[in-house]
Amino acid sequence: MSSAIVSSINYISSQIYVYAGLPIVIIGVLGGILNIIIFLSLRIFRENSCGVYLIIMSLVNIIQLLSGFFYLILVKGLLINGISVNVGSCTIRVYTVQICALISMSCICMALVDQYMATSKYIRLQQWSHRKIAYRLCAIISLFWIIYCSPHLIYYNAVFSPATNSSICTITNGNYQSYVNHFYTPILLDAFPLLFIIIFGLLLYRNMKQISYRTAVPLVRRQHEIQITSMVLIQALISVLLISPFFILTTLTSNIQFSIDPIINAHIQLVLGITICIYYSYYTVPFYIYICVSKRYRQQFFHVLYTMYFQRWCKPTNDINQVAPEL
Numbered sequence: 001m002s003s004a005i006v007s008s009i010n011y012i013s014s015q016i017y018v019y020a021g022l023p024i025v026i027i028g029v030l031g032g033i034l035n036i037i038i039f040l041s042l043r044i045f046r047e048n049s050c051g052v053y054l055i056i057m058s059l060v061n062i063i064q065l066l067s068g069f070f071y072l073i074l075v076k077g078l079l080i081n082g083i084s085v086n087v088g089s090c091t092i093r094v095y096t097v098q099i100c101a102l103i104s105m106s107c108i109c110m111a112l113v114d115q116y117m118a119t120s121k122y123i124r125l126q127q128w129s130h131r132k133i134a135y136r137l138c139a140i141i142s143l144f145w146i147i148y149c150s151p152h153l154i155y156y157n158a159v160f161s162p163a164t165n166s167s168i169c170t171i172t173n174g175n176y177q178s179y180v181n182h183f184y185t186p187i188l189l190d191a192f193p194l195l196f197i198i199i200f201g202l203l204l205y206r207n208m209k210q211i212s213y214r215t216a217v218p219l220v221r222r223q224h225e226i227q228i229t230s231m232v233l234i235q236a237l238i239s240v241l242l243i244s245p246f247f248i249l250t251t252l253t254s255n256i257q258f259s260i261d262p263i264i265n266a267h268i269q270l271v272l273g274i275t276i277c278i279y280y281s282y283y284t285v286p287f288y289i290y291i292c293v294s295k296r297y298r299q300q301f302f303h304v305l306y307t308m309y310f311q312r313w314c315k316p317t318n319d320i321n322q323v324a325p326e327l
Contacts (some may be wrong), residue, residue, distance in 0.1 A: 004264055009266035013273045017077025021278045025065050025073065028036040028284030032062040034301070035287045041304045050114045050228050050256065052134035054286075056142075057107035061283040063099035067093060076273070090158040090169035098152055102145040104283065105193045108239060110137060111232045112200040119207035119225055151176060179255040190247035197236045204233055223296070231290045238289060239282055246279035 035058040040047065045051035071093060118129035155176040158167040171177045208229050249272060290297045 006262045006266045009270050013270045014077050016273045018085040019075050021073040021077055024280055024284050025070050027305050028065045029062050031287030032058045038304050049129050049131045053107045053111040056138050057104050060100045060104045064283050084232045091153045092154050094156045098149045099145050105143050108236055109196050112204055112236055113196035115229045115232050116200055116204045119211050148149055186251040194240050197240055201236050227294050227296050230293055234293045235286055235289050242282040243279055246275040249275050
């Protein structure tokens with residue numbers, strides 16, 4: 001009886017990965033590609049410091065969905081054991097997933113700080129919101145996380161599990177496991193970025209309320225700052241809601257000894273599957289948040305895809321030298 005219940009719960013878990021996970025990956029990759037096209041096509045984003053962070057974040061999110069979530073869907077959802085885990089694929093995949101998670105979260109945090117400085121009434125702070133500084137920060141922080149996550153290449157290994165009759169990717173060093181359970185996951189990946197987002201989100205919201213009344217700021221610049229600030233602010237708020245459940249659950253399951261009852265463990269895996277889908281939605285939603293939040297971004301989206309590309313492909317070549325308006 002208990003084995004039938006466990007099998008049913010496991011089947012539900014696998015179906016969640018398939019029917020919730022696959023759409024998340026597909027629309028996430030599509031949204032990330034559209035974000036990159038729009039940001040690179042319009043000079044107002046391409047030459048904006050916050051736009052640099054959003055471009056890098058969109059690229060990293062695509063890599064994360066494909067290297068992280070799509071792999072989980074194949075293994076846990078479609079139950080394709082043919083892509084058996086070996087030491088090389090295990091370490092490289094985990095290493096890539098962790099780097100992408102940290103860079104993506106760093107980009108949204110830096111975008112918040114950048115917009116806080118860009119909308120500040122202090123000229124000295126505004127000067128720090130610059131495209132060249134954004135490029136340098138992205139390079140430095142990316143390099144830092146690449147080096148910082150290098151122990152994953154050493155301590156993650158493929159280990160045969162009798163329970164699943166297959167190899168699983170896990171940490172093989174007790175001290176590093178303790179570090180991951182007590183600092184890396186709950187603090188570095190969860191508490192610190194969430195606290196950072198909340199603090200700078202509130203500061204940015206205060207600046208956003210004040211910028212509409214600054215007559216010294218040109219109207220076009222005010223409109224653009226309000227647009228990109230609202231996009232980043234709403235994304236940061238939704239990020240808090242999407243990533244918290246997964247890290248709370250993983251922290252609890254890593255530090256609390258649960259019953260070895262297979263039914264309870266199956267329920268835990270079911271809840272974990274749901275929270276994983278919610279977590280990876282963080283990498284999916286940026287484009288759709290921007291479309292919903294900003295009317296101007298919707299206009300820019302239509303302008304880029306229809307005016308700049310579709311009409312250009314359809315028109316004769318002698319018409320493509322016309323100057324298009326910058327939105």
